[in-house]
Amino acid sequence: MKLTVVGCGDAFGSGGRLQTCYHVEAAGTRFLIDCGATALIGLSRLGIDPNTIPTIFISHLHGDHFAGLVWWLVHAQHVAKRIVPLTVVGPEGIEARFTVAAEALFSGSTGVQRRYDLGFVELAKETPTDVDQVRVTPFEAKHPSGAPSYALRFEVDSKVLSFSGDSEWVDSLVPAGQGADLYIIECYQFDGAPRFHLSWKTIEAHLGRIGAKRIMLTHMAEPMLARRGEVTDPRVVLAEDGLVLDI
Numbered sequence: 001m002k003l004t005v006v007g008c009g010d011a012f013g014s015g016g017r018l019q020t021c022y023h024v025e026a027a028g029t030r031f032l033i034d035c036g037a038t039a040l041i042g043l044s045r046l047g048i049d050p051n052t053i054p055t056i057f058i059s060h061l062h063g064d065h066f067a068g069l070v071w072w073l074v075h076a077q078h079v080a081k082r083i084v085p086l087t088v089v090g091p092e093g094i095e096a097r098f099t100v101a102a103e104a105l106f107s108g109s110t111g112v113q114r115r116y117d118l119g120f121v122e123l124a125k126e127t128p129t130d131v132d133q134v135r136v137t138p139f140e141a142k143h144p145s146g147a148p149s150y151a152l153r154f155e156v157d158s159k160v161l162s163f164s165g166d167s168e169w170v171d172s173l174v175p176a177g178q179g180a181d182l183y184i185i186e187c188y189q190f191d192g193a194p195r196f197h198l199s200w201k202t203i204e205a206h207l208g209r210i211g212a213k214r215i216m217l218t219h220m221a222e223p224m225l226a227r228r229g230e231v232t233d234p235r236v237v238l239a240e241d242g243l244v245l246d247i
């Protein structure tokens with residue numbers, strides 16, 4: 001299984017990084033994890049054709065994690081001429097939030113006759129959902145977004161890939177990433193307890209309990225980026241846009 005970091009930045013362009021988006025290529029399937037506003041820019045840089053992606057999983061309904069769906073919709077219609085179905089999987093209310101965002105930014109875009117099926121699947125806390133050979137289980141995150149915010153645990157290709165989404169520390173982040181082959185964890189600051197986000201010092205204190213084989217730190221704000229060289233734990237990989245990992 002191959003993971004490509006399409007974007008690993010925070011919401012504010014820290015470090016010149018694109019917003020959250022990961023591309024996963026597994027046996028028989030491909031999918032995205034989150035689709036920040038800059039997702040199409042990242043996919044274009046990497047030469048990944050959006051028409052080859054049948055499923056997009058969304059951790060929570062903040063613009064830097066789902067707004068790219070709006071540009072995706074317009075691109076699919078007018079540029080990519082999409083015909084393959086697209087399934088978007090995310091928190092309760094995702095279709096309504098997507099429609100509001102799309103109509104605000106490209107008025108009339110959701111009413112156009114599409115050449116492909118666009119479906120939405122809502123997640124329920126700690127309930128596994130199977131979509132296109134991927135099993136996803138959402139765990140509660142502590143991060144207000146006007147809908148449930150989730151950490152996502154993916155079982156695919158006999159591997160476990162987990163993603164914290166955005167979250168302050170909450171114990172459900174442990175089962176979300178327990179024993180994962182790779183746990184992508186947001187790391188907004190180096191130390192302290194940032195509101196609704198994590199710091200490296202908090203993550204470090206819980207790594208033993210989580211027991212993930214590898215950790216990738218992501219969603220770093222400028223102060224964390226400046227100190228990321230101080231993270232020397234051998235289990236940890238620091239995310240970079242364009243980074244490719246074999247899982």
Ligand SMILES: [Zn+2]
Nearest residue numbers: 010011064166
């Ligand atoms: Zn975010």
Ligand SMILES: [Zn+2]
Nearest residue numbers: 060062143166
């Ligand atoms: Zn967020």
